[in-house]
Amino acid sequence: MRPRGPATRHLIVTDDPVLELRDVVRDYPGRTAVDGASFALPSGGITCLLGPSGCGKSTLLRLIAGLEPVDAGEIRIRGHAVAVPGTTAAPEHRGVGLVFQDNALFPHLNVSANVGFGLAAMAADARRARVAALLDRFHIAHLADAWPHMLSGGEQQRVAIARALAREPSLLLLDEPFSGLDGHLRGAVRDALLADIRAAGTSVLIVTHDPEEAMMIADNLILMAAGRIVQTGRPEDCYHQPVSIAAARLLGDVAVIDAVVTNGIADTALGAVQADAIPDGAAKLAVRPDAIVRSPAGVAATVSATRFAGHLYIVEAFAADQHFTIQLPGKPPAIGEQVTLALRLDVRALVVRDGD
Ligand SMILES: Nc1ncnc2c1ncn2[C@@H]1O[C@H](COP(=O)(O)OP(=O)(O)OP(=O)(O)O)[C@@H](O)[C@H]1O
Numbered sequence: 467m468r469p470r471g472p473a474t475r476h477l478i479v480t481d482d483p484v485l486e487l488r489d490v491v492r493d494y495p496g497r498t499a500v501d502g503a504s505f506a507l508p509s510g511g512i513t514c515l516l517g518p519s520g521c522g523k524s525t526l527l528r529l530i531a532g533l534e535p536v537d538a539g540e541i542r543i544r545g546h547a548v549a550v551p552g553t554t555a556a557p558e559h560r561g562v563g564l565v566f567q568d569n570a571l572f573p574h575l576n577v578s579a580n581v582g583f584g585l586a587a588m589a590a591d592a593r594r595a596r597v598a599a600l601l602d603r604f605h606i607a608h609l610a611d612a613w614p615h616m617l618s619g620g621e622q623q624r625v626a627i628a629r630a631l632a633r634e635p636s637l638l639l640l641d642e643p644f645s646g647l648d649g650h651l652r653g654a655v656r657d658a659l660l661a662d663i664r665a666a667g668t669s670v671l672i673v674t675h676d677p678e679e680a681m682m683i684a685d686n687l688i689l690m691a692a693g694r695i696v697q698t699g700r701p702e703d704c705y706h707q708p709v710s711i712a713a714a715r716l717l718g719d720v721a722v723i724d725a726v727v728t729n730g731i732a733d734t735a736l737g738a739v740q741a742d743a744i745p746d747g748a749a750k751l752a753v754r755p756d757a758i759v760r761s762p763a764g765v766a767a768t769v770s771a772t773r774f775a776g777h778l779y780i781v782e783a784f785a786a787d788q789h790f791t792i793q794l795p796g797k798p799p800a801i802g803e804q805v806t807l808a809l810r811l812d813v814r815a816l817v818v819r820d821g822d
């Protein structure tokens with residue numbers, strides 16, 4: 467097990483959080499899957515938990531759902547402690563709804579019975595009304611009497627989400643809910659489903675490893691790497707103001723440029739930027755690829771490769787012994803051609819001390 471670092475608290479919104487994790491740890495033999503996770507989730511809205519494969523996202527979701535115990539720390543839902551070491555409230559007592567990738571409907575129950583499954587304690591009339599309202603909300607009323615094996619993947623998903631919302635949970639947990647959707651329909655199907663989920667007013671935590679999707683659908687992001695929460699916040703803030711180069715990489719391509727900091731200015735081959743609070747000496751500048759542009763007053767660079775990426779070209783170039791990957795719209799330069807490159811004047815850059 468790794469020594470634990472100092473706990474960092476990530477709070478997206480502090481008042482009335484639906485979910486709060488404090489220094490949560492989950493150890494498996496030989497590895498710590500969740501390593502001191504702390505964050506709070508606001509009531510309402512969609513939050514995406516994003517990170518590369520194996521970083522601990524599903525484990526964290528299982529801890530929140532109550533399918534596994536925590537080894538250290540605490541989980542609170544609507545202010546109630548539901549997990550501390552040695553005590554794990556059962557999933558059905560947490561007020562969370564959970565939908566896994568495979569949707570896992572009960573094969574021997576029709577759609578209505580699947581959706582109403584958790585409502586056995588309700589009077590029959592009230593149960594029928596709740597189920598009917600959910601079938602309407604998720605546009606599956608016409609499938610009320612169908613069996614799970616008769617449904618498409620998208621229909622099964624709607625049934626699974628309606629079922630998870632039947633008991634009006636405080637929090638809906640979705641594990642990679644869109645991974646099974648077909649490419650060109652994916653966006654439309656996803657957006658329609660999310661609109662229906664938003665209309666239900668439940669707070670939603672979605673696990674995904676797709677950064678573009680996460681930024682598109684989330685009100686807030688939780689970025690995770692190697693068992694740790696590395697940053698939380700609004701997608702725009704996480705994208706433009708990453709806390710580290712590793713955090714920046716979780717959301718997309720990053721160009722890392724050598725810099726030398728002197729008196730709060732980081733100087734690079736492509737221009738200088740402000741670098742307050744960074745000590746003098748060698749540093750790295752991290753920018754999004756669109757922050758490097760062709761400019762007549764720029765530094766001469768030699769193009770070594772170009773790749774077509776649909777709406778733009780990815781161009782590799784060398785200047786001052788450094789390699790740059792940039793994005794250019796329109797006709798690309800030829801291999802071997804000289805281009806002049808500079809940092810965009812309004813560049814938003816992360817400057818870190820070399821080695822950080
Ligand atoms: N029950 C378990 N026993 C032992 N190790 C486990 C167990 N479950 C997960 N792990 C390990 O813990 C780490 C985190 O796994 P987890 O499934 O939470 O990651 P993930 O981010 O959800 O990955 P993916 O995106 O690939 O689903 C992985 O290295 C995994 O092999």
